Amino acid sequence: MAFVTATRRLLHLTLRDSPLRTAAVASPRYTTLFSPGSTDAPGASLVTAARCVRRRDFTTCTQRLRSDNKVTVHFVNRDGEKITVKGSPGDSLLDLVINEDLDFDGFGACEGTLACSTCHLIFNEEVYEKLGPITDEEMDMLDLAYGLTDTSRLGCQICLTKALDGMEARVPESVADIRQSQDSSS
Amino acid sequence: MSSRLVTLRKAAALSVLWTSGRRVNRLNGVVTRSASSVANQKVCVVGAGPAGFYTAQHLLKACQDVQVDIYERLPVPFGLVRFGVAPDHPEVKNVISTFTQTARHSRCCYYGNVNVGKDVSVAELMEAYHAVVLSYGAEGNRSVGVPGEDLDGVYPAKDFVGWYNGLPSNSELNPGLDCETAVILGQGNVALDVARILLSPVDLLKKTDITQRSLDALAQSHVRRVLIVGRRGPLQIACTIKELREMVNLPDTKPEMVASEFEGVAEALKDVPRPRKRLTELMLKTALGPPLEKERLRRQAASRSWGLRFFRSPLEVLADPDHGRVAGVRLAVNRLEGTGDGSKAVPTGAVETVDCGLVITSIGYKSLPIDPVVPFDPRKAIVPNTLGRVKQAAGLYCSGWLKTGPIGVIATTMNNSFDTAHSVIEDINAGCLDVSSAKPGSTGIGPLLDKRGVKPVSFSDWEKINKEETRRGEAQGKPREKLLDVEEMLQMART
Numbered sequence: 001m002a003f004v005t006a007t008r009r010l011l012h013l014t015l016r017d018s019p020l021r022t023a024a025v026a027s028p029r030y031t032t033l034f035s036p037g038s039t040d041a042p043g044a045s046l047v048t049a050a051r052c053v054r055r056r057d058f059t060t061c062t063q064r065l066r067s068d069n070k071v072t073v074h075f076v077n078r079d080g081e082k083i084t085v086k087g088s089p090g091d092s093l094l095d096l097v098i099n100e101d102l103d104f105d106g107f108g109a110c111e112g113t114l115a116c117s118t119c120h121l122i123f124n125e126e127v128y129e130k131l132g133p134i135t136d137e138e139m140d141m142l143d144l145a146y147g148l149t150d151t152s153r154l155g156c157q158i159c160l161t162k163a164l165d166g167m168e169a170r171v172p173e174s175v176a177d178i179r180q181s182q183d184s185s186s
Numbered sequence: 187m188s189s190r191l192v193t194l195r196k197a198a199a200l201s202v203l204w205t206s207g208r209r210v211n212r213l214n215g216v217v218t219r220s221a222s223s224v225a226n227q228k229v230c231v232v233g234a235g236p237a238g239f240y241t242a243q244h245l246l247k248a249c250q251d252v253q254v255d256i257y258e259r260l261p262v263p264f265g266l267v268r269f270g271v272a273p274d275h276p277e278v279k280n281v282i283s284t285f286t287q288t289a290r291h292s293r294c295c296y297y298g299n300v301n302v303g304k305d306v307s308v309a310e311l312m313e314a315y316h317a318v319v320l321s322y323g324a325e326g327n328r329s330v331g332v333p334g335e336d337l338d339g340v341y342p343a344k345d346f347v348g349w350y351n352g353l354p355s356n357s358e359l360n361p362g363l364d365c366e367t368a369v370i371l372g373q374g375n376v377a378l379d380v381a382r383i384l385l386s387p388v389d390l391l392k393k394t395d396i397t398q399r400s401l402d403a404l405a406q407s408h409v410r411r412v413l414i415v416g417r418r419g420p421l422q423i424a425c426t427i428k429e430l431r432e433m434v435n436l437p438d439t440k441p442e443m444v445a446s447e448f449e450g451v452a453e454a455l456k457d458v459p460r461p462r463k464r465l466t467e468l469m470l471k472t473a474l475g476p477p478l479e480k481e482r483l484r485r486q487a488a489s490r491s492w493g494l495r496f497f498r499s500p501l502e503v504l505a506d507p508d509h510g511r512v513a514g515v516r517l518a519v520n521r522l523e524g525t526g527d528g529s530k531a532v533p534t535g536a537v538e539t540v541d542c543g544l545v546i547t548s549i550g551y552k553s554l555p556i557d558p559v560v561p562f563d564p565r566k567a568i569v570p571n572t573l574g575r576v577k578q579a580a581g582l583y584c585s586g587w588l589k590t591g592p593i594g595v596i597a598t599t600m601n602n603s604f605d606t607a608h609s610v611i612e613d614i615n616a617g618c619l620d621v622s623s624a625k626p627g628s629t630g631i632g633p634l635l636d637k638r639g640v641k642p643v644s645f646s647d648w649e650k651i652n653k654e655e656t657r658r659g660e661a662q663g664k665p666r667e668k669l670l671d672v673e674e675m676l677q678m679a680r681t
Contacts, residue, residue, distance in 0.1 A: 109284065110280045115277035115280070116278070116281075118600065139464065140427045140464075143426070143464055146601070148460065148461070
């Protein structure tokens with residue numbers, strides 16, 4: 001645990017001078033610069049950000065650690081079929097869907113930038129509790145998701161950790177599917 | 187601090203996906219295959235906006251024996267993703283990389299600069315293709331229908347958005363921005379986009395793909411106050427929370443709300459669904475909540491303001507007697523009959539006037555008929571359909587806003603387009619669509635266009651335009667500087 005914390009701090013430091021920082025400054029997405037409407041604890045998005053950014057550094061310098069530490073995720077697709085894949089700590093669930101070439105139609109349309117709700121996933125309560133804090137911006141997007149539940153999250157905002165090993169994530173049915181099944185039954 | 191990191195995280199996510207075409211390709215679910223076999227089923231899609239591309243994507247994926255041709259009136263693709271999505275929402279435009287993968291698919295072909303209904307008829311397309319999917323969107327503007335709507339200084343939001351987004355037909359709009367107060371009629375996301383663009387510090391906009399022409403005009407703008415007017419109450423507001431939060435957080439602006447319009451709102455909140463509840467809570471907090479010190483100081487220093495005005499319907503746009511320009515709006519004061527989504531605005535008889543020099547009407551887009559052979563419901567302004575199958579017209583389908591009316595976010599259009607594609611595939615498999623006889627597809631349409639002097643723009647032609655726009659943008663520190671003129675686009679495509 002101490003190692004993880006230290007790594008996090010270290011990475012946070014290197015991040016300050018990394019090109020990613022330049023990318024962020026140059027990013028035209030400025031609207032979240034100040035958030036008086038925010039109800040989050042101030043550190044919440046910082047933690048998530050540090051977690052997500054960590055991935056980049058692990059990919060480049062800690063290959064061995066990665067392979068030793070795979071996290072198993074069971075996706076349940078729209079047909080109720082279970083698909084089990086393994087990902088690396090720090091990868092987001094959206095990354096995992098892309099890397100593993102999982103065929104969830106339309107998943108991740110905005111490419112993980114919190115501008116749509118197509119990577120909506122549903123968890124059981126126990127897993128949901130472990131997923132960490134949720135930002136207002138993620139909640140805002142989730143509010144537009146079909147079949148929103150109390151344990152819904154966006155896959156692009158969930159980064160894998162060892163603690164999540166064996167988790168189940170369900171891809172919700174789209175409204176079209178629901179309507180179609182109703183249509184055929186009538 | 188934490189918010190900056192949110193931005194950072196987004197940028198990080200972006201950089202990973204932008205650098206890897208393979209990932210995007212997989213994300214799309216469309217795997218490019220060799221063009222060794224010729225597809226037997228010919229489907230064409232009319233309109234290269236999100237509905238057209240999502241329909242094509244699903245068709246290509248679900249059926250290995252289908253060729254999909256996309257016809258687009260303009261030389262450039264992507265419809266409202268290019269001309270509707272606000273310039274300061276670049277993340278939403280990421281869908282373009284998936285559309286690009288679809289357009290480059292070996293069984294997909296893009297034909298820009300083809301005006302269906304004029305250059306080629308829907309009947310001709312139906313002759314050449316097994317199925318025709320109409321997804322040309324909603325290019326009309328619903329009018330408010332009050333006296334003074336045609337005055338100088340009144341603009342439909344669609345045109346105003348088209349102007350700052352470089353839609354060729356709106357590039358000469360040159361809206362007058364030499365007044366202090368602007369009134370926007372309507373409270374949907376388009377209304378909030380317009381308000382945000384009017385009030386955003388130019389330093390923020392200049393890093394976006396907003397056209398230089400409109401950026402220059404906005405830099406000279408005198409507009410300091412924007413009122414966003416709706417006929418019903420806070421619980422019925424049409425915008426989504428993301429857009430509202432952007433207003434709340436917009437630098438150098440402060441909210442200017444009317445506390446009394448929120449009476450009873452907090453009490454009514456306990457039974458509403460979460461999205462409506464969170465949206466309303468943010469409004470309440472902005473309107474009534476005493477701001478924290480930091481926010482109080484921010485508001486104090488702000489030079490511009492925005493406000494929501496509820497329970498008001500426009501009666502007349504008033505003219506300045508000397509110049510014939512807009513001088514104000516006369517509004518009827520309403521009360522609500524009933525509760526929730528189904529409630530109705532009923533005039534109380536009271537009337538008030540708001541002084542303003544600019545009026546933007548933003549009460550919705552509407553689809554227009556393009557060809558008399560296609561059934562059209564003028565009241566709903568849609569093509570009547572069942573799950574995308576046009577009623578009483580076998581082989582004809584519709585998707586996107588033409589199918590549902592102009593509502594929802596991009597995910598809504600995505601689902602509704604997948605849905606239509608699903609109907610097409612189902613009909614092919616069930617034998618409802620006769621695919622046994624060979625159809626010529628684009629080889630049947632090409633000679634017709636040629637005869638009529640229409641030269642289609644291919645997707646690689648578009649990529650030339652794209653490259654030039656990116657190059658021009660780079661010179662100004664913008665992601666793109668759009669070409670504003672169709673002739674110039676065509677010239678660039680043919681270099």
